[in-house]
Amino acid sequence: MILALGAALTGPSAPAQPLPVAVTASQPTTAQAVEQHGVAVAELAPNAPERYVVKRGDTLWGISGIYLQKPWRWPQLWGMNRQEIANPHLIFPGQTLYLDTEGGYARLRTRAAQGRGEPETLRISPRTRSESLADSALPTLQPHLIEPFLVEPLVMDEQELLQAPRLIATTESRVLMSTGDRVYARSGTGVSLRTDNSESRQYRIFRNAHPLKHPVTGEVLGYEAQYLGQAELLRSEGSETGINERGARIEEYIPATLSITAIREEIHAGDRLLPMPERSFVNYTPHAPQYEIDAYVVSIYNSSALANAAQNQVITISAGEHDGLQTGHVLYLITQGGHIQDKTDEARATVKLPNENNGVAMVFRTFERVSYALILNVQNTVRIGDRLVNPQ
Numbered sequence: 566m567i568l569a570l571g572a573a574l575t576g577p578s579a580p581a582q583p584l585p586v587a588v589t590a591s592q593p594t595t596a597q598a599v600e601q602h603g604v605a606v607a608e609l610a611p612n613a614p615e616r617y618v619v620k621r622g623d624t625l626w627g628i629s630g631i632y633l634q635k636p637w638r639w640p641q642l643w644g645m646n647r648q649e650i651a652n653p654h655l656i657f658p659g660q661t662l663y664l665d666t667e668g669g670y671a672r673l674r675t676r677a678a679q680g681r682g683e684p685e686t687l688r689i690s691p692r693t694r695s696e697s698l699a700d701s702a703l704p705t706l707q708p709h710l711i712e713p714f715l716v717e718p719l720v721m722d723e724q725e726l727l728q729a730p731r732l733i734a735t736t737e738s739r740v741l742m743s744t745g746d747r748v749y750a751r752s753g754t755g756v757s758l759r760t761d762n763s764e765s766r767q768y769r770i771f772r773n774a775h776p777l778k779h780p781v782t783g784e785v786l787g788y789e790a791q792y793l794g795q796a797e798l799l800r801s802e803g804s805e806t807g808i809n810e811r812g813a814r815i816e817e818y819i820p821a822t823l824s825i826t827a828i829r830e831e832i833h834a835g836d837r838l839l840p841m842p843e844r845s846f847v848n849y850t851p852h853a854p855q856y857e858i859d860a861y862v863v864s865i866y867n868s869s870a871l872a873n874a875a876q877n878q879v880i881t882i883s884a885g886e887h888d889g890l891q892t893g894h895v896l897y898l899i900t901q902g903g904h905i906q907d908k909t910d911e912a913r914a915t916v917k918l919p920n921e922n923n924g925v926a927m928v929f930r931t932f933e934r935v936s937y938a939l940i941l942n943v944q945n946t947v948r949i950g951d952r953l954v955n956p957q
Contacts, residue, residue, distance in 0.1 A: 637895040728754040758821035767841035786934040794828035860884035873946035896953040
């Protein structure tokens with residue numbers, strides 16, 4: 566059978582599932598603008614293939630990079646075949662994409678152009694299953710590059726962490742706590758550690774909310790808590806009746822009991838607990854901001870000892886929701902040109918070298934004044950103080 570990219574296949578007992586679409590208001594407009602004639606051939610990547618079979622492990626960002634010089638302009642790729650790609654996130658492994666460049670404009674199709682062969686047939690082997698074909702749709706980016714950072718980085722008010730529940734001891738009174746250890750904790754201000762409340766029993770463990778400072782102005786943009794690991798609440802905190810040394814009955818406080826389920830760094834008494842956020846699956850939609858962004862690299866996440874970052878690393882940048890940044894925004898990384906002494910000049914004049922475009926980063930999590938971005942590609946290492954601006 567012929568399977569269009571926008572189709573979804575569900576079993577007889579599968580509940581209706583929303584399609585994983587995430588597009589900005591301007592992206593359908595961009596697609597519609599090229600729907601009639603496609604995009605100019607000059608916009609294609611130099612080695613754009615005439616025929617490409619989608620493979621497992623492919624991403625929409627990767628396929629856009631195969632066909633377009635600027636992958637964040639993926640709506641143009643979608644627009645090449647808007648009649649069939651009603652949902653740009655429903656492209657599946659096994660499908661074949663055909664590039665048609667007739668008339669100086671490019672269109673991407675799921676069927677070969679007339680006279681170039683039969684329509685592509687996607688064969689699905691019979692199975693006993695009940696699932697949505699949408700589950701196998703290509704992600705925008707490889708999920709493992711971002712998913713850990715949806716839980717780990719946390720920017721907050723300095724006092725918020727100090728008011729959170731804290732670990733106080735282990736079962737064997739050890740100083741350091743590790744995976745599998747049973748530990749005890751006391752609630753913070755207005756927060757009770759109980760197994761019967763509506764929140765999840767899963768907690769994240771943090772320490773030291775250190776300031777994130779703008780690399781140019783020195784302004785404190787927020788406080789980033791150091792992620793240490795995760796724990797599961799086993800028993801609520803409470804009280805029980807005891808007898809003191811005088812034989813009198815008293816009510817004694819009993820801390821909550823937790824089990825450490827994952828660890829990134831050593832955990833000890835005094836570290837803080839924050840509820841695990843609900844797990845969400847976001848199909849990020851890379852796109853350029855529609856207004857001017859001028860930000861700087863504030864830090865390299867989880868690399869306090871390093872001053873440089875490479876591809877697929879996460880950086881903290883000095884712009885956030887307050888500045889209009891959104892998840893999916895793509896920005897150019899600009900290496901600041903340094904100052905050198907012109908040794909060819911008898912006067913030994915100091916010369917400022919030009920700034921250079923160094924790569925591309927995509928914002929995937931935003932806070933009020935800062936955001937986290939994934940370095941998608943880079944020519945040279947990224948340094949604290951490098952700029953991020955709108956892609957051209």
